[in-house]
Amino acid sequence: MINWEELKHIHVIRKLEEILAQWFNTDIFFVDERGVIQNFDADRKSKEYKSPLSAAFLGREKARNHLFDFLKQASEKSFENDRVRNIVKGPAGIENVLISKITDENEILGAVIAYSYVDKEASSDSKSKLKAHLEELGLDGEQFESALSRLNVISEAQRKYFFELVDLVAQEIVTFHTEISKRDEKINDLNSQLGNRYSYHSMIGKSKAMQELYSLLDKIKISESTVLIQGENGTGKELIAKAIHFNSPRKDAQFVTVNCSAFNENLLDSELFGHVRGAFTGAIRDRKGVFETADAGTLFLDEVGDMPPAMQVKLLRVLQEGTLTPVGGTQQIKVNVRVLAATNKDLKEMVEEGTFREDLYYRINVISLVVPALRERKEDIPLLVEHFLSKGTREKNLSEKSFAKRTMEKFFDYQWPGNIRELENEVERLIVLSGPEQRIDSELLSPRIRDWADKSKLAGVKTTGKLRDMIEELEKTLIREGLRRTNWNKSKLAKDLGISRAGLIMKVEKYNLDKRKFARNKAGEAA
Numbered sequence: 454m455i456n457w458e459e460l461k462h463i464h465v466i467r468k469l470e471e472i473l474a475q476w477f478n479t480d481i482f483f484v485d486e487r488g489v490i491q492n493f494d495a496d497r498k499s500k501e502y503k504s505p506l507s508a509a510f511l512g513r514e515k516a517r518n519h520l521f522d523f524l525k526q527a528s529e530k531s532f533e534n535d536r537v538r539n540i541v542k543g544p545a546g547i548e549n550v551l552i553s554k555i556t557d558e559n560e561i562l563g564a565v566i567a568y569s570y571v572d573k574e575a576s577s578d579s580k581s582k583l584k585a586h587l588e589e590l591g592l593d594g595e596q597f598e599s600a601l602s603r604l605n606v607i608s609e610a611q612r613k614y615f616f617e618l619v620d621l622v623a624q625e626i627v628t629f630h631t632e633i634s635k636r637d638e639k640i641n642d643l644n645s646q647l648g649n650r651y652s653y654h655s656m657i658g659k660s661k662a663m664q665e666l667y668s669l670l671d672k673i674k675i676s677e678s679t680v681l682i683q684g685e686n687g688t689g690k691e692l693i694a695k696a697i698h699f700n701s702p703r704k705d706a707q708f709v710t711v712n713c714s715a716f717n718e719n720l721l722d723s724e725l726f727g728h729v730r731g732a733f734t735g736a737i738r739d740r741k742g743v744f745e746t747a748d749a750g751t752l753f754l755d756e757v758g759d760m761p762p763a764m765q766v767k768l769l770r771v772l773q774e775g776t777l778t779p780v781g782g783t784q785q786i787k788v789n790v791r792v793l794a795a796t797n798k799d800l801k802e803m804v805e806e807g808t809f810r811e812d813l814y815y816r817i818n819v820i821s822l823v824v825p826a827l828r829e830r831k832e833d834i835p836l837l838v839e840h841f842l843s844k845g846t847r848e849k850n851l852s853e854k855s856f857a858k859r860t861m862e863k864f865f866d867y868q869w870p871g872n873i874r875e876l877e878n879e880v881e882r883l884i885v886l887s888g889p890e891q892r893i894d895s896e897l898l899s900p901r902i903r904d905w906a907d908k909s910k911l912a913g914v915k916t917t918g919k920l921r922d923m924i925e926e927l928e929k930t931l932i933r934e935g936l937r938r939t940n941w942n943k944s945k946l947a948k949d950l951g952i953s954r955a956g957l958i959m960k961v962e963k964y965n966l967d968k969r970k971f972a973r974n975k976a977g978e979a980a
């Protein structure tokens with residue numbers, strides 16, 4: 454079954470709809486395999502319909518039913534024959550209806566209906582016959598007569614483009630339908646693979662990746678070893694460091710975080726090792742450094758990849774010797790700290806480049822934890838958004854809220870470069886923006902998330918200008934998108950587009966979409 458709700462939001466389909474309206478004054482309807490008419494903008498006002506005839510029919514309840522019953526029967530009839538494209542006379546008896554079947558490997562999923570156009574001007578004789586016929590049905594004959602005279606005549610030369618565009622809508626629906634089904638299957642699949650642990654300390658997640666992380670954390674919590682936590686921004690590195698500390702025998706002593714990127718070189722020694730009174734101007738009393746504060750506890754070196762070289766040297770010394778001397782002091786102090794470090798940089802690469810000390814790297818990287826990016830464990834998204842949603846509404850004293858299905862789907866489609874932090878902020882934002890609404894609609898999503906899937910699609914296609922130019926541009930965009938989607942598999946794409954492989958190659962050349970050139974152009978754009 455086609456997920457019409459979802460398809461409604463596919464940019465390419467909307468764009469085609471727009472082009473058909475703009476150029477041919479036709480409206481597009483959809484019908485599913487059971488014969489139910491789908492109308493993407495059910496609450497559209499009748500004057501917003503492009504074809505004067507649809508506007509006339511849809512303006513009134515009775516006429517509307519008349520039109521929809523007709524389209525339903527016509528499409529059912531077309532499902533029974535073998536033709537992909539059927540053209541029938543419409544309910545007014547003069548206009549044409551084009552029905553293009555949506556089929557997926559011999560299975561009929563539905564049809565795209567373009568309503569309506571005429572081949573030539575209707576004679577006044579047939580107009581008055583129609584008027585009488587419609588008045589018999591209790592409809593406003595005047596209105597229909599005037600609508601008929603404004604109906605678009607599609608010339609023979611243009612008809613080919615028109616047919617192709619309507620067929621293209623049907624093909625695009627098949628393509629997206631397949632992609633959507635695959636995604637849904639994947640979600641189901643992933644859900645069934647999940648383990649049974651939903652959280653660890655304050656970390657949430659039940660994906661396989663998180664289960665593995667939890668069992669690793671279980672093993673290392675009692676160890677005294679240094680742990681290096683690596684992962685992209687916002688993946689929860691700090692949360693993991695805290696989980697390690699608060700599950701360890703050191704939990705009653707301090708957890709001290711040092712942000713290595715924010716370190717002031719001048720105050721470095723004093724911050725790390727503390728100072729004694731009178732060590733320098735302004736040192737009016739003894740002050741403990743972070744090592745002493747964390748004594749018997751855990752020192753968390755955040756953003757360790759940004760540690761200035763001077764600090765790297767000093768840190769290494771303390772880690773090796775277990776002792777330090779406060780600034781201005783004479784006595785060595787023994788400290789007992791467990792060090793955890795985190796970074797979103799590739800430390801190994803930094804070592805190779807000479808920007809991070811190799812000896813320090815090995816000292817820190819005794820146990821290595823890599824936190825998976827959110828896009829690699831999308832199956833955790835429902836649990837996470839539920840968590841952030843109920844936390845957010847509770848904190849704000851709001852009644853319970855939920856996400857619309859479409860909003861959840863968008864959460865799944867998006868790639869989350871900012872990982873959990875980005876997701877958390879988005880949920881927070883939605884709670885605020887939804888105001889008193891209980892259900893959070895996808896329209897409220899940040900544009901980058903809402904428009905993610907369609908972003909690169911037909912965004913730039915013009916709908917004005919010469920028809921041929923516009924169609925060429927549309928063709929170019931479709932091929933470019935298709936090449937990306939199929940990973941430059943031209944045979945597959947040619948099949949998808951219903952053209953020969955040689956034909957596709959010619960078009961790829963014509964539009965300059967060759968893979969190498971494409972990569973070069975992109976690089977050029979970026980520069």
Ligand SMILES: Nc1ncnc2c1ncn2[C@@H]1O[C@H](COP(=O)(O)OP(=O)(O)OP(=O)(O)O)[C@@H](O)[C@H]1O
Nearest residue numbers: 656657658685686687688689690691692797873874
């Ligand atoms: N598994 C999780 N469950 C619930 N909340 C999480 C989880 N992981 C991260 N968060 C939340 O996401 C936010 C970012 O997490 P955190 O600060 O630990 O990430 P980070 O990896 O240190 O990020 P950065 O690299 O930007 O410093 C925090 O608000 C944290 O509470």
Ligand SMILES: [Mg+2]
Nearest residue numbers: 690691755795
């Ligand atoms: Mg952090």
